[in-house]
Amino acid sequence: xxxxxxxxxxxxxxxxxxxxxxxxxPIKINEGKYFYIIPSQNLSELGVLxxxxxxxxxxxxxxxxxxxxxxxxxxxYGIKKxxxxxxxxxxxxxxxxxxxWVRFENGKYKELDWNTACASATGATIEMICRFYNxxxxxxxxxxxxxxxxxxxxxxxxxxxxIAKTKNVNSAVAKYIHGIAFNAWNFAxxxxxxxxxxxxxxxxxxxxxxxxxxxxxxxxxxxxxxxLFS
Amino acid sequence: MSRRKIGFWGVPKNKIITEYQQKYPExxxxxxxxxxxxxxxxxxxxxxxxIISNIMDNAIYFKNDLDCIIASxxxxxxxxxxxxxxxxxxxxYNIIFSQNETYNGNEEIKTPICTSNLPLAEKxxxxxxxxxxxxxxxxxxxxxxxGFWGVPxxxxxxxELFPNETHVFGxxxxxxxxxxxxxxLEIYVQENLPTVFFAQTFCNKMQLAKYxxxxxxxxxxxxxxxxxxxxxxxxxAYMELG
Numbered sequence: 001x002x003x004x005x006x007x008x009x010x011x012x013x014x015x016x017x018x019x020x021x022x023x024x025x026p027i028k029i030n031e032g033k034y035f036y037i038i039p040s041q042n043l044s045e046l047g048v049l050x051x052x053x054x055x056x057x058x059x060x061x062x063x064x065x066x067x068x069x070x071x072x073x074x075x076x077y078g079i080k081k082x083x084x085x086x087x088x089x090x091x092x093x094x095x096x097x098x099x100x101w102v103r104f105e106n107g108k109y110k111e112l113d114w115n116t117a118c119a120s121a122t123g124a125t126i127e128m129i130c131r132f133y134n135x136x137x138x139x140x141x142x143x144x145x146x147x148x149x150x151x152x153x154x155x156x157x158x159x160x161x162x163i164a165k166t167k168n169v170n171s172a173v174a175k176y177i178h179g180i181a182f183n184a185w186n187f188a189x190x191x192x193x194x195x196x197x198x199x200x201x202x203x204x205x206x207x208x209x210x211x212x213x214x215x216x217x218x219x220x221x222x223x224x225x226x227x228l229f230s
Numbered sequence: 231m232s233r234r235k236i237g238f239w240g241v242p243k244n245k246i247i248t249e250y251q252q253k254y255p256e257x258x259x260x261x262x263x264x265x266x267x268x269x270x271x272x273x274x275x276x277x278x279x280x281i282i283s284n285i286m287d288n289a290i291y292f293k294n295d296l297d298c299i300i301a302s303x304x305x306x307x308x309x310x311x312x313x314x315x316x317x318x319x320x321x322x323y324n325i326i327f328s329q330n331e332t333y334n335g336n337e338e339i340k341t342p343i344c345t346s347n348l349p350l351a352e353k354x355x356x357x358x359x360x361x362x363x364x365x366x367x368x369x370x371x372x373x374x375x376x377g378f379w380g381v382p383x384x385x386x387x388x389x390e391l392f393p394n395e396t397h398v399f400g401x402x403x404x405x406x407x408x409x410x411x412x413x414x415l416e417i418y419v420q421e422n423l424p425t426v427f428f429a430q431t432f433c434n435k436m437q438l439a440k441y442x443x444x445x446x447x448x449x450x451x452x453x454x455x456x457x458x459x460x461x462x463x464x465x466x467a468y469m470e471l472g
Contacts, residue, residue, distance in 0.1 A: 072467040098460060109471035114464045
């Protein structure tokens with residue numbers, strides 16, 4: 001069986017029962033499941049259709065009758081599967097264009113939210129900034145200071161101002177990322193621990209910034225796709 | 231040739247509605263809060279809620295068809311409604327100012343449409359139509375599975391997500407109860423009923439909606455123009471998980 005979480009920038013794919021894709025290499029293999037990541041714009045090159053999917057880009061790649069799952073439900077089902085023993089938890093998923101979280105208390109759904117109006121300060125923005133300034137977020141040191149990035153556009157202006165003033169690109173971008181981490185923690189209702197899902201798990205600067213506010217457990221990029229698999 | 235129109239917004243006083251019905255018997259009432267395809271004007275700031283933007287855009291678009299505009303400018307509407315009435319008056323429109331802030335506090339609150347099993351969009355359509363033309367239909371009460379709190383939205387599309395067994399709360403309920411400025415009734419919801427708290431983006435009612443959603447374990451949503459797929463997905467997820 002083939003499952004896909006097709007985000008705006010990247011698609012996360014999981015195959016089960018030992019099934020494999022032949023055009024790309026898996027990044028992880030676990031108990032007969034193969035995990036792949038591919039830029040969503042290259043999905044058509046795979047030439048495969050999926051048994052279930054979630055995410056903005058998946059609908060064109062599903063088999064007839066395949067289930068297109070709501071992303072926040074996929075996140076909720078995924079975390080329940082991965083952290084089945086955790087009665088109380090908040091899972092936060094930051095994608096390239098939006099942020100969503102679900103909270104469970106005593107094993108039951110309690111609250112959720114999904115920033116739908118303005119996502120100008122999430123994954124895609126960070127990726128563009130880092131590509132532009134040639135910054136590797138895996139080694140970028142976190143900064144104790146942060147920019148207010150309630151509006152991502154105003155936050156970008158702060159980066160430009162600081163670079164014009166100090167020429168210190170790393171510091172400016174780290175403050176921006178810290179601002180996003182602070183926002184994400186507030187958005188998720190300030191939990192004492194966050195189970196983090198999505199590409200930001202690989203952004204050390206973000207994770208370290210978020211850890212200034214709460215404990216962080218990184219779950220990687222396949223939580224939603226796990227939520228498609230019963 | 232299109233018929234002449236009496237524009238209005240909010241919930242004007244019955245007495246004023248009747249007076250202008252008699253004054254312009256050939257004219258139809260037109261709720262200026264709704265979107266009819268009018269071109270967007272740039273008179274108001276972009277951070278104006280879609281309902282108030284609709285009022286301004288419709289007033290410009292239908293200018294030559296309007297005999298007058300009956301404007302709700304009291305507590306039953308909002309500051310923006312009052313200001314836009316002033317602006318339109320200054321622009322030369324025939325504005326009739328109406329304040330509908332008082333009601334008989336001893337009267338029984340009747341909201342049969344809010345608690346009926348009609349589709350949610352139909353409930354809200356009938357409640358707003360009832361402002362001008364009294365609805366004599368007898369509605370049966372249905373046990374609620376969901377709640378919808380808020381104002382009639384600009385986008386009725388996302389209302390299709392709700393089951394027919396959705397009870398209506400908030401300002402829309404106040405409108406049906408003929409108590410549009412009753413903020414005690416406005417904040418009433420049924421406890422333990424999964425409820426979506428809706429406000430138009432940039433409307434001050436966002437404050438109430440967010441607070442009440444937190445208080446009652448509901449879902450807060452704000453929608454500017456049309457509900458995005460993410461907003462719809464959020465509602466669906468809340469319905470399934472909640």
